[in-house]
Amino acid sequence: MITLRINGEKHTIDVAPDMPLLWAIRDIVGLTGTKFGCGIGVCGSCKVLMDNSPVQSCMIPVSAAEGKDILTIEGEFENLQLLQESWVELNVAQCGFCQPGQLIAAAALLDKNDNPTDKDIDEAMIGNICRCGTYQRIKDAIHRTVELKNQN
Amino acid sequence: MSTIKNISRRTFVRSIGLGGLILACNTSIFSDKEKEELKNLVDFNPNLFVQLNSDGSLILIASRSEMGNGVRTSLTSVIADEMDADWDKVVIKQATGDAKYGDQNTDGSRSIRYLYETMRQMGAMARAMLISAAAQKWEVPESECTAENHYVLHSSGKKIAFGNLVEIAKTLELPTNVELKNPKDFKYIGKHLRSVDAEEYSNGSAVFGLDKRLPNMKFVAIARCPVTFGTVKSFDKTEALKITGVEDVIEIPKIERPFGALGGVAVIASNTWAAFKGKEALKIEWNFGDNEVYDSEKYMNQITKNVHKQGKVGKDTGNVSKAFKNANKVVESTFQLPHLSHAPMEVPNAVAWVQGDSCEVWAPTQAPQSTRKEVIDYLKTSEKKVTINVTFLGGGFGRKSKPDYIVEAVIVSKAINAPVQVVWTREDDIKHGYYHTTSAQYLKASLDKNGNVTGWLHRFALPSITSTFMPGVDYAAGFEISSAANIPFDIKNIKVEVGHAPAHVRIGWLRSVINIPHGFSENVFADELAYAANKDPLEFRLNLIGKDRIEDTKDEIKYDTARLKNVLKIAAKNAEWGKKLPEGHAYGLAVHYSFYSYVASVVEVSIEDGKIRVHNVFTAIDCGTFVNKNTIEAQMQGSAVFGMSIAFYGKITAKNGVIEQSNYHDYPMVRIHQTPKVHVEIVESTERPTGVGEPGVPVIAPAIVNAVFKLTGKRYYNLPLSDYGLA
Numbered sequence: 001m002i003t004l005r006i007n008g009e010k011h012t013i014d015v016a017p018d019m020p021l022l023w024a025i026r027d028i029v030g031l032t033g034t035k036f037g038c039g040i041g042v043c044g045s046c047k048v049l050m051d052n053s054p055v056q057s058c059m060i061p062v063s064a065a066e067g068k069d070i071l072t073i074e075g076e077f078e079n080l081q082l083l084q085e086s087w088v089e090l091n092v093a094q095c096g097f098c099q100p101g102q103l104i105a106a107a108a109l110l111d112k113n114d115n116p117t118d119k120d121i122d123e124a125m126i127g128n129i130c131r132c133g134t135y136q137r138i139k140d141a142i143h144r145t146v147e148l149k150n151q152n
Numbered sequence: 153m154s155t156i157k158n159i160s161r162r163t164f165v166r167s168i169g170l171g172g173l174i175l176a177c178n179t180s181i182f183s184d185k186e187k188e189e190l191k192n193l194v195d196f197n198p199n200l201f202v203q204l205n206s207d208g209s210l211i212l213i214a215s216r217s218e219m220g221n222g223v224r225t226s227l228t229s230v231i232a233d234e235m236d237a238d239w240d241k242v243v244i245k246q247a248t249g250d251a252k253y254g255d256q257n258t259d260g261s262r263s264i265r266y267l268y269e270t271m272r273q274m275g276a277m278a279r280a281m282l283i284s285a286a287a288q289k290w291e292v293p294e295s296e297c298t299a300e301n302h303y304v305l306h307s308s309g310k311k312i313a314f315g316n317l318v319e320i321a322k323t324l325e326l327p328t329n330v331e332l333k334n335p336k337d338f339k340y341i342g343k344h345l346r347s348v349d350a351e352e353y354s355n356g357s358a359v360f361g362l363d364k365r366l367p368n369m370k371f372v373a374i375a376r377c378p379v380t381f382g383t384v385k386s387f388d389k390t391e392a393l394k395i396t397g398v399e400d401v402i403e404i405p406k407i408e409r410p411f412g413a414l415g416g417v418a419v420i421a422s423n424t425w426a427a428f429k430g431k432e433a434l435k436i437e438w439n440f441g442d443n444e445v446y447d448s449e450k451y452m453n454q455i456t457k458n459v460h461k462q463g464k465v466g467k468d469t470g471n472v473s474k475a476f477k478n479a480n481k482v483v484e485s486t487f488q489l490p491h492l493s494h495a496p497m498e499v500p501n502a503v504a505w506v507q508g509d510s511c512e513v514w515a516p517t518q519a520p521q522s523t524r525k526e527v528i529d530y531l532k533t534s535e536k537k538v539t540i541n542v543t544f545l546g547g548g549f550g551r552k553s554k555p556d557y558i559v560e561a562v563i564v565s566k567a568i569n570a571p572v573q574v575v576w577t578r579e580d581d582i583k584h585g586y587y588h589t590t591s592a593q594y595l596k597a598s599l600d601k602n603g604n605v606t607g608w609l610h611r612f613a614l615p616s617i618t619s620t621f622m623p624g625v626d627y628a629a630g631f632e633i634s635s636a637a638n639i640p641f642d643i644k645n646i647k648v649e650v651g652h653a654p655a656h657v658r659i660g661w662l663r664s665v666i667n668i669p670h671g672f673s674e675n676v677f678a679d680e681l682a683y684a685a686n687k688d689p690l691e692f693r694l695n696l697i698g699k700d701r702i703e704d705t706k707d708e709i710k711y712d713t714a715r716l717k718n719v720l721k722i723a724a725k726n727a728e729w730g731k732k733l734p735e736g737h738a739y740g741l742a743v744h745y746s747f748y749s750y751v752a753s754v755v756e757v758s759i760e761d762g763k764i765r766v767h768n769v770f771t772a773i774d775c776g777t778f779v780n781k782n783t784i785e786a787q788m789q790g791s792a793v794f795g796m797s798i799a800f801y802g803k804i805t806a807k808n809g810v811i812e813q814s815n816y817h818d819y820p821m822v823r824i825h826q827t828p829k830v831h832v833e834i835v836e837s838t839e840r841p842t843g844v845g846e847p848g849v850p851v852i853a854p855a856i857v858n859a860v861f862k863l864t865g866k867r868y869y870n871l872p873l874s875d876y877g878l879a
Binding site: 015016019020023026027028030031032033034035036037038039040042043045072073074083084087088089091092093094095096097098099100103121122123125126128129130131132133134135136137138139 | 219358497544786
């Protein structure tokens with residue numbers, strides 16, 4: 001049995017210890033906002049925050065996530081909610097599939113850097129592929145979030 | 153364009169079951185008893201696409217698939233606009249796959265083109281009936297009533313909410329003729345509307361195919377033969393069955409149809425991971441079959457030879473040989489482009505539940521009706537027993553027009569008598585696709601002493617999409633030829649020829665399809681001719697397109713060269729073509745007509761640390777009357793990135809019949825740090841609406857190559873540019 005703490009809630013699950021966190025989240029816990037894109041840690045669709053750091057959940061064995069704070073797209077986290085508002089305002093998503101991973105990566109960025117430059121954004125988001133090509137709006141929405149935060 | 157069938161009895165019955173009401177477009181399909189029942193129900197549903205409830209909520213049906221194309225927003229906003237409805241009161245419902253909705257194939261950049269007028273009529277019909285209802289209630293002439301923002305207004309100043317008119321409206325006869333709005337009164341059409349799904353997309357609640365769950369659903373991974381159309385010789389499931397969570401392993405048949413399953417060995421498990429691991433643990437012997445001979449490098453050499461000799465004639469206007477003989481200068485070039493894979497972020501997947509002779513499917517599909525047909529034929533059942541629910545698509549790009557992965561789910565569900573979700577790995581997706589064609593092209597042109605083009609020969613060889621539908625077809629088909637034959641250049645002598653090119657993998661359409669190879673070669677070659685004529689590429693191109701005229705394309709939608717030149721001029725103007733750029737930067741341009749739309753792009757590139765960097769893309773599109781500016785801008789931004797991935801990286805190769813790439817590490821995509829600023833201008837037009845999703849793609853790769861030539865003096869005829877270390 002492995003106990004995971006996801007979005008503040010405890011889930012005790014009976015799975016093989018080498019099952020990637022991604023599949024535990026999606027198939028066992030049942031939170032499907034975290035996406036499967038590549039399975040080899042190169043596309044970023046499966047990103048979650050683990051103790052506030054962005055990780056590709058397809059590469060983390062569930063055993064290594066035990067005792068850590070996992071935050072998914074469904075979770076509550078100030079920067080995430082603010083980013084989601086900008087994402088909606090600027091209509092970032094096209095097909096939307098990669099956006100949970102993009103938003104998690106962006107939230108992790110804003111957590112460390114409250115006023116990122118384009119270059120900072122590139123570095124933080126380089127691991128996230130968007131096949132629809134929404135990158136321009138992703139950048140704009142991150143800047144917009146910072147702008148709104150500064151206004152408040 | 154297929155006609156919209158008004159309503160089926162089945163929908164009537166189902167809607168009653170849900171407590172709603174149908175007032176059909178064509179009530180003759182109902183019995184008198186049914187008509188009576190209809191009148192006793194609460195809500196107002198004047199046609200298949202509109203349902204107004206007495207609380208004012210308005211349900212509008214999206215009949216096309218949402219895959220980032222914004223279609224759930226655009227189509228329904230057209231209804232809402234004509235209906236004078238309040239957009240905030242609209243709820244979108246996704247249609248199942250059913251012929252009563254007319255054509256539902258979400259491909260070919262044609263959702264708006266096909267459905268714009270119909271959606272207007274649906275909305276206008278509802279508005280007309282609500283106005284009649286109000287006039288009846290107030291006992292005033294209809295001519296004194298107007299509709300505005302979910303109310304009917306009377307000239308006296310009184311008004312009534314749409315919802316309060318439901319009771320009367322549902323008793324009215326359907327109008328036979330309705331008046332459409334004057335476009336100057338549009339509130340949503342032609343404006344900037346946010347996607348109705350934006351919130352669900354950003355909070356993770358949007359349900360893609362991959363997210364569909366049913367009680368007791370099994371997860372399935374399938375091992376398919378590494379060589380296209382090979383079959384299972386034998387397999388050993390011992391090790392797979394040892395994996396925790398793996399419940400069963402079964403062989404599934406190959407279905408020999410264009411969209412049939414490839415066949416293979418299916419691992420049934422309690423979670424996706426176990427299914428994937430079980431699949432890896434299988435020991436399978438395959439019969440590779442005829443396509444084991446496929447070596448894409450050797451194949452490229454062969455089709456290149458085929459375009460260096462005379463081919464089958466596809467078009468022959470004037471006398472090209474004579475033009476070449478009398479030329480002041482002759483230019484010739486050969487282009488080679490590899491196969492591409494769609495690689496949508498969401499892999500192919502499907503949920504199916506077969507119960508007896510009935511089946512329900514939940515899947516990300518661009519083609520719910522062909523899916524339904526495949527399922528009906530496989531189960532040998534009837535239409536009414538099969539329901540195809542369309543989920544959100546995590547990208548489609550043409551891949552999800554082919555429901556082979558859905559047929560697989562149906563096969564497995566039937567075999568094990570349980571609901572299943574078939575999930576492809578990314579490796580499955582890259583290795584078992586319906587690939588964009590690979591191509592060799594040879595272009596030759598003659599110039600007179602003034603630098604005018606006098607003759608144009610375009611010879612190409614590529615495995616045709618038709619081969620997927622008619623095995624054995626080994627020359628390009630009519631639509632692939634006409635794309636080259638319809639080149640809008642004012643040249644007296646034009647010849648198009650096609651060379652031999654049999655297919656060894658499944659060939660399918662990928663976003664912009666044949667326009668990728670033709671848009672590339674024509675634009676790069678035209679640029680090359682400009683330099684050969686010692687002229688500015690923009691000026692040269694405008695002259696090459698020549699005088700304003702309608703090209704004879706034998707199509708009901710006219711190809712207007714004035715509109716083509718116009719987008720090129722706009723893109724050039726916005727880029728300030730001719731201005732001095734920063735040191736080490738250069739512009740390149742391309743213009744192309746596809747899906748009846750006109751698109752031009754000017755790209756600004758530099759080379760940094762040996763790699764191409766695209767700084768800006770200035771795109772102009774003329775797609776006729778347009779619906780949602782927001783979507784069109786997004787599509788042009790996305791097309792630029794999609795086109796850059798083709799230019800930089802796109803390359804699928806085969807050795808011994810096996811695809812050599814497997815995932816995003818060896819089939820890479822453009823990422824955020826490479827993304828240019830895309831500046832979009834949409835031409836205001838009253839012409840009929842045309843394509844948006846695809847026409848932005850074909851111009852990008854040639855514009856980049858042309859800019860790189862301007863910058864370096866070196867011209868690249870083959871893609872991807874990563875082969876030259878440039879990306």
